[in-house]
Amino acid sequence: MNKQINVRLPGTILISAKTYAEEHGFSSIQELIKEAIREKLFEQPEISKEELALVRKLVEASEKKNLYGTEEQLFKKLKTR
DSSP states (O other): OOOOOOOOOOHHHHHHHHHHHHHTTOSSHHHHHHHHHHHHHHSSOSSOHHHHHHHHHHHHHHHHTTSSSSHHHHHHHHHTO
């Protein structure tokens, strides 16, 4: 079960995080934060930034062509292969 937390950041860090997330293919600051925590906890990220960017492109292309409907449906399909 996922839990929600709130994080307060100084304005300069928030701006830098937004810029970094956009430049490195993260869909949001939340995704960047989750990835940073994974890296700290597990040392090896589950997915590289380049792979994440490719997955996001795949999701976007699939949504445009309505191949699997929602992002959740697409990921379910990808997990079965």
